Amino acid sequence: MVTNDDGITAPGIKHLIEAIKPFGEVVVVAPDSPQSGMGHAVTISKPIRLEKIDLFEGIESYQCSGTPADCVKLAVDQVWHHKPDLVVSGINHGSNASINVLYSGTMSAAIEGAIEGIPSIGFSLMDYSRDANFNPAMPYIKKIVSEVIDKSLPTGVLLNVNIPKTDQIEGVKVCRQANAKWEENFAERKDPHGRPYYWMVGIFKDHDQSDDTDLSALNEGYISVVPTLFDLTAHQFMQNLKNWNLNE
Amino acid sequence: MVTNDDGITAPGIKHLIEAIKPFGEVVVVAPDSPQSGMGHAVTISKPIRLEKIDLFEGIESYQCSGTPADCVKLAVDQVWHHKPDLVVSGINHGSNASINVLYSGTMSAAIEGAIEGIPSIGFSLMDYSRDANFNPAMPYIKKIVSEVIDKSLPTGVLLNVNIPKTDQIEGVKVCRQANAKWEENFAERKDPHGRPYYWMVGIFKDHDQSDDTDLSALNEGYISVVPTLFDLTAHQFMQNLKNWNLNE
Numbered sequence: 001m002v003t004n005d006d007g008i009t010a011p012g013i014k015h016l017i018e019a020i021k022p023f024g025e026v027v028v029v030a031p032d033s034p035q036s037g038m039g040h041a042v043t044i045s046k047p048i049r050l051e052k053i054d055l056f057e058g059i060e061s062y063q064c065s066g067t068p069a070d071c072v073k074l075a076v077d078q079v080w081h082h083k084p085d086l087v088v089s090g091i092n093h094g095s096n097a098s099i100n101v102l103y104s105g106t107m108s109a110a111i112e113g114a115i116e117g118i119p120s121i122g123f124s125l126m127d128y129s130r131d132a133n134f135n136p137a138m139p140y141i142k143k144i145v146s147e148v149i150d151k152s153l154p155t156g157v158l159l160n161v162n163i164p165k166t167d168q169i170e171g172v173k174v175c176r177q178a179n180a181k182w183e184e185n186f187a188e189r190k191d192p193h194g195r196p197y198y199w200m201v202g203i204f205k206d207h208d209q210s211d212d213t214d215l216s217a218l219n220e221g222y223i224s225v226v227p228t229l230f231d232l233t234a235h236q237f238m239q240n241l242k243n244w245n246l247n248e
Numbered sequence: 249m250v251t252n253d254d255g256i257t258a259p260g261i262k263h264l265i266e267a268i269k270p271f272g273e274v275v276v277v278a279p280d281s282p283q284s285g286m287g288h289a290v291t292i293s294k295p296i297r298l299e300k301i302d303l304f305e306g307i308e309s310y311q312c313s314g315t316p317a318d319c320v321k322l323a324v325d326q327v328w329h330h331k332p333d334l335v336v337s338g339i340n341h342g343s344n345a346s347i348n349v350l351y352s353g354t355m356s357a358a359i360e361g362a363i364e365g366i367p368s369i370g371f372s373l374m375d376y377s378r379d380a381n382f383n384p385a386m387p388y389i390k391k392i393v394s395e396v397i398d399k400s401l402p403t404g405v406l407l408n409v410n411i412p413k414t415d416q417i418e419g420v421k422v423c424r425q426a427n428a429k430w431e432e433n434f435a436e437r438k439d440p441h442g443r444p445y446y447w448m449v450g451i452f453k454d455h456d457q458s459d460d461t462d463l464s465a466l467n468e469g470y471i472s473v474v475p476t477l478f479d480l481t482a483h484q485f486m487q488n489l490k491n492w493n494l495n496e
Contacts, residue, residue: 039288040350047445073432101480102288115429147492157482172494176481181363184321197295227482227489232349233424234405234475241475244395246420
C-alpha cells in the first residue's frame with residue numbers, strides 16, 4: 001500500500017509508486033488534498049469520502065477526504081479487507097527528520113501501518129519544491145524496501161527515512177532522532193475588520209551536536225534511517241518515577 | 249499554563265484550573281472548539297485566531313482557533329513571551345491511555361510543552377460524558393502536580409495521567425503504555441445523491457496481558473501515570489539495523 005500526506009497528485013507519491021512497483025501488487029490510498037502538519041490526526045467527528053480514481057497507469061488508486069492515518073485505516077478495512085504486506089508513505093516534499101516525525105502526516109501513516117502490525121516505512125526528501133528531484137534517491141528507496149521485505153521489522157518498529165537534497169547521495173546511515181525543535185514565532189496581521197490573526201513561522205534549531213543523529217547524517221549527504229517506535233514509554237525513567245510520592 | 253483538546257468550555261478544563269490554582273499564576277490558552285483526535289496537528293497553512301475571553305473568575309484566558317499544539321506554541325510566543333513553569337493539559341473527557349496517546353490532542357499539547365523544555369502533564373478521565381465526575385480525582389491531580397513541581401521531570405519526559413471512572417480511586421500506579429489498538433471498521437452510508445461516505449467506528453482491543461500497563465492499572469481502579477517520551481528512536485533495534493545491507 002502506498003500513501004502520503006501531500007495529496008495523491010503530488011509528484012513524490014508517483015516516484016514512490018515507481019520505486020515499489022517491481023515488488024508486487026500496488027494499491028494507492030492517499031488524501032485528496034495536502035495534509036501536511038496533520039500529525040497523527042484521525043477523522044472521528046466527520047464522515048470520510050473514498051473515491052476510486054484512474055491516475056496511475058495499471059495501479060488501483062483511491063483518493064480519500066481524510067488524513068493520512070485515516071487512509072491506512074480505510075485501506076485495511078474497506079479497500080483490501082485484509083492487511084497489505086507493506087505500507088510505504090511519501091515521498092514527502094520536505095524533511096521529516098528529527099522532531100518533525102511528530103508533526104508529520106507522512107510518518108503518521110507509517111506509524112498507523114506499524115500499529116496494524118504491517119512493516120512500514122516513511123520516505124521524505126528535504127526539498128519542499130514541487131519540482132524536487134527524486135531520481136538520485138530511487139535506487140536507495142528500492143534497496144531499503146527490498147531489505148525490509150527480506151528481513152522484516154520487529155513488532156512495533158517502523159522506519160523513518162529522510163533523503164538529502166543533493167545529486168550526490170553518499171550512502172545510507174542508521175541513526176537516532178536528533179534533539180532539535182522549531183522555535184516558533186507568530187506573525188500578527190489585521191483582517192479587513194481590524195481584528196488580529198496570526199501566521200505560524202518557525203526556525204528549525206538543531207540542539208544536538210553529536211554525529212549519530214539523522215540531521216547530522218543528512219548534513220553530510222547521507223540518507224538517514226531512524227528505527228522508530230510508537231511505544232512512547234520512557235522506560236529509563238520508570239524506576240525513578242516509582243520512587244516519587246504520587247499517592248495522597 | 250492550562251490547555252486541553254475538548255475546547256475551553258468543556259467541564260474538564262474548569263476542574264484542572266481549580267486543581268492547579270493553588271500552585272501559582274494560571275493562564276489558560278485553549279481551543280475555541282473541540283479538537284479530539286487531532287493528534288499532533290499544527291496549523292501552518294491557515295491563520296490562527298487568538299482572543300482574550302472572560303470565562304474563569306480571576307484567570308487570564310484566551311481561546312484559540314488552532315489545535316492544542318498550536319495553543320502551547322502561541323502561549324509561549326504571544327501570551328507569556330516566555331516559557332511557563334508548567335503545562336497541564338486536560339482534564340480530557342475520555343481515555344488517553346495506551347495507543348490513544350498518539351491520537352490525542354490533550355497529549356500533543358503536553359508533548360509540545362515538553363519539546364519546549366517545560367515540565368508537562370496530560371490528564372484524562374475515562375468518561376466521555378459532559379457530566380463526568382472529576383471530583384474523586386482532584387486530590388490526586390494536586391498531588392501529582394505538586395510532585396512534578398517539587399522533583400521536576402528529566403528533559404524529554406512528560407507524564408500521561410489517566411483516571412478511572414470510579415468514585416473509589418485505589419491510588420496511583422506508575423506504568424508503561426499498554427500494547428493495545430483500535431480495530432476500526434467503517435460504516436458505509438449513502439448521501440442524498442447516492443454517493444457513499446464512511447464513518448469511522450472502532451473497538452478498542454487490549455493485546456497486552458501483563459499487569460504493568462496503564463490499561464491494567466485503570467482496570468484495577470488505579471490512576472495510571474506513564475512517563476512519556478517524544479524521542480521515538482527504537483534504540484534497541486539500532487545495532488541490528490546497522491547490520492542490514494542498506495547501501496546499494
